[in-house]
Each structure stands twice: as structure tokens, then as C-alpha cells.
Amino acid sequence: MDHEKGKPLFQKVALIGIGLIGSSLARAIKKKGLASEVVTCARSEATRNTVKKLGLVDAVYDTPAEAVRDADLIILCTPVSTYDDLAAAMAPSLKAGAIVSDVGSVKESVIRDVGQHLPDGVHFVPGHPIAGTEHSGPEAGFAELFEGRWCILTPVVGTDAQAIAKVSGFWTALGSMVEIMTPHRHDKVLAITSHLPHLIAYTIVGTATDLEETDQNDVIKFSAGGFRDFTRIAASDPIMWRDVFLNNREAVLEMLQRFTEDLTVLQRAVRWGEGDVLEDLFRRTREVRRGIVDAHQAGTFDAREPDEDPKKQ
Numbered sequence: 604m605d606h607e608k609g610k611p612l613f614q615k616v617a618l619i620g621i622g623l624i625g626s627s628l629a630r631a632i633k634k635k636g637l638a639s640e641v642v643t644c645a646r647s648e649a650t651r652n653t654v655k656k657l658g659l660v661d662a663v664y665d666t667p668a669e670a671v672r673d674a675d676l677i678i679l680c681t682p683v684s685t686y687d688d689l690a691a692a693m694a695p696s697l698k699a700g701a702i703v704s705d706v707g708s709v710k711e712s713v714i715r716d717v718g719q720h721l722p723d724g725v726h727f728v729p730g731h732p733i734a735g736t737e738h739s740g741p742e743a744g745f746a747e748l749f750e751g752r753w754c755i756l757t758p759v760v761g762t763d764a765q766a767i768a769k770v771s772g773f774w775t776a777l778g779s780m781v782e783i784m785t786p787h788r789h790d791k792v793l794a795i796t797s798h799l800p801h802l803i804a805y806t807i808v809g810t811a812t813d814l815e816e817t818d819q820n821d822v823i824k825f826s827a828g829g830f831r832d833f834t835r836i837a838a839s840d841p842i843m844w845r846d847v848f849l850n851n852r853e854a855v856l857e858m859l860q861r862f863t864e865d866l867t868v869l870q871r872a873v874r875w876g877e878g879d880v881l882e883d884l885f886r887r888t889r890e891v892r893r894g895i896v897d898a899h900q901a902g903t904f905d906a907r908e909p910d911e912d913p914k915k916q
């Protein structure tokens with residue numbers, strides 16, 4: 604379903620949560636004219652005032668129930684452990700035919716937590732934009748965040764095809780490329796491509812900061828290259844990531860097990876001076892990186908290099 608320029612895809616969009624992802628959506632929807640009205644809700648008066656000051660939406664409510672009234676599209680944009688309570692709170696106020704979606708970084712638990720509360724006649728099309736930064740809050744968002752990025756949709760079998768097409772058209776209009784997959788596959792793929800890298804970054808930065816004070820000072824002083832890249836990832840929102848690991852436990856543990864075995868092989872190679880083992884792996888991984896860069900250049904992959912993102916410096 605293509606977005607006809609100048610014609611909104613939805614009358615009213617309600618964003619539940621307005622941090623990095625919610626505020627980026629608000630900015631992008633406004634910029635591209637995808638909705639006649641965009642509203643949100645926030646728990647604290649301070650956040651409501653910030654959102655008003657930034658002019659991100661048409662109205663800011665205190666509760667999700669007020670925000671979703673008459674909305675055609677509702678997108679949950681809070682940490683995934685909040686979804687259960689939020690879905691319960693907003694369910695009685697949803698209009699018939701409304702589409703509920705989300706941006707959560709895990710999908711099986713979200714389908715379980717949200718799906719149980721939605722009334723008949725409301726469509727649920729779970730989503731996950733593979734786009735973000737280490738920053739959080741309403742000031743951190745930007746309208747271009749989703750451009751050239753993948754958005755994965757994980758509707759369950761039997762979901763209304765028109766609702767899926769509308770959500771897919773919405774992300775395409777935001778500049779994303781859309782892929783549909785099962786929630787199980789999503790959680791497994793993201794466990795290795797996103798969740799484990801974050802866990803490793805949190806670990807390595809934690810290990811470095813647990814060193815004796817003199818070593819620690821040098822770590823900070825000389826952190827220009829690889830370590831600095833890890834610190835960017837390890838600066839990501841603690842609550843969001845706590846919730847990811849609590850809600851994708853099995854897939855993360857499976858990937859962590861494989862990772863630990865591979866790390867042990869490398870540990871052994873270092874200990875016994877097995878240069879060929881190290882060189883062989885490093886050659887293979889360099890090819891993976893080159894493949895990703897080539898795919899970027901051919902436009903068949905995530906179109907933007909991370910370094911091009913001004914908010915990530």
C-alpha cells in the first residue's frame with residue numbers, strides 16, 4: 604500500500620511512550636504527513652512539558668486510555684516489560700477496526716503480553732524497526748532514523764491482510780524496508796545480531812571498569828579505537844536492555860552458549876600459539892564485513908553505514 608503524497612495514511616496515530624523511538628516516529632510522521640493527528644501520553648508532567656515544548660505531537664495525555672481513544676493506529680514505544688499493563692489499560696478504549704502495533708526489540712513475549720488483552724475486531728501487527736542509537740528520551744529522536752533501515756513485522760497467522768498492508772505501507776513511507784517473519788525467527792536472529800553484541804559490550808566495559816584504579820585511568824585515557832566503539836553500545840538505555848534480556852531469555856542463552864564455545868576455541872588458540880586458527884577466523888570475519896559493505900553499496904542491505912549517523916558520534 605503506497606503512500607499517496609499529501610494524503611495521510613491514518614486519521615489519528617497514538618504513540619504510547621515518546622522516548623528515542625516514539626519521538627523519532629512523531630517527527631517522521633509529521634515530516635511525511637502520514638497522519639492528520641498524532642498524540643501521545645507520558646506519566647510525568649516534566650516529560651509532558653518537554654514534549655509540548657518540542658512540538659512533537661498535537662496532544663499529550665496523562666494516560667494511554669485517553670491517548671488511544673478514536674485512534675486508527677496505536678504504536679507501543681515503551682520498554683517491553685511495560686506492554687502487558689499498557690495493553691490492559693488501553694484495551695477498553697480501543698475503537699473497532701483499530702490497528703495496534705509496537706516497536707519492541709523482542710517479539711514472542713510481546714505477542715503473548717499484548718495479544719491477550721486486545722478485543723475482537725482490533726488488529727495486532729507487531730513490528731520492530733532495526734534502527735536506533737545509544738541515546739534515549741524525547742530529545743534524542745530524529746525524523747530520519749528509519750530511512751534505509753529494515754523494519755521487521757511479525758504478525759501471527761490469521762492476522763487481517765489489510766491491516767498488515769497498512770502497517771507495511773506506513774514503514775515504507777517512513778523510508779524503511781519491510782520484512783515479514785515469524786516472531787520465533789525474529790527473536791533468534793536478533794539474539795545474535797543485536798542482543799548478544801549488547802551483552803558483550805556491557806560485559807567488556809564492565810570488566811574494564813573493574814580493573815585496579817591505575818589501569819582504569821589508562822583505559823579511559825587510551826580508549827580511542829575498539830574499546831570506544833564498545834562504550835557507545837554499552838551506553839544504551841539500561842531499562843530497555845534489561846527488558847530485552849528478561850524477555851528473550853532462551854534465544855539469548857542459546858547464542859551465548861555457542862559464543863562461549865567459540866571463545867574457548869580462541870582462548871585455546873591464544874594459549875597454545877595456534878596462529879593458523881586465529882588467522883583463519885580473522886580472514887573469514889573480514890569477508891563478512893566486506894560482504895555487508897558491498898551489500899550496502901549495492902543497496903540490497905541496510906542502506907546506511909552506522910558512521911554516517913550524526914547522532915552516533
Ligand SMILES: NC(=O)c1ccc[n+]([C@@H]2O[C@H](COP(=O)([O-])OP(=O)(O)OC[C@H]3O[C@@H](n4cnc5c(N)ncnc54)[C@H](O)[C@@H]3O)[C@@H](O)[C@H]2O)c1
Binds near residue numbers: 706707741843
Ligand atoms: N533504542 C533503540 O535502539 C531501539 C531500537 C528499536 C526498538 N527499540 C524498542 O523501542 C522501545 C522504546 O525504546 P526507546 O529507545 O525509545 O527508549 P526510551 O527510553 O528512549 O523511551 C521509552 C519511553 O517510554 C516511557 N515509559 C516507560 N514506561 C512507561 C509507561 N509505563 N507508560 C508510559 N511511558 C512509559 C519512558 O518514560 C520513555 O520516555 C523499546 O521497546 C525498545 O526495545 C529500541
Ligand SMILES: O=C(O)C(=O)C[C@]1(C(=O)O)C=C[C@@H](O)C=C1
Binds near residue numbers: 735737798836
Ligand atoms: O545502533 C544502535 O545503537 C543500536 O543498538 C540499534 C539496535 C541494534 O542492535 O542494531 C538496537 C536495538 C534494536 O532493537 C534495534 C537496533
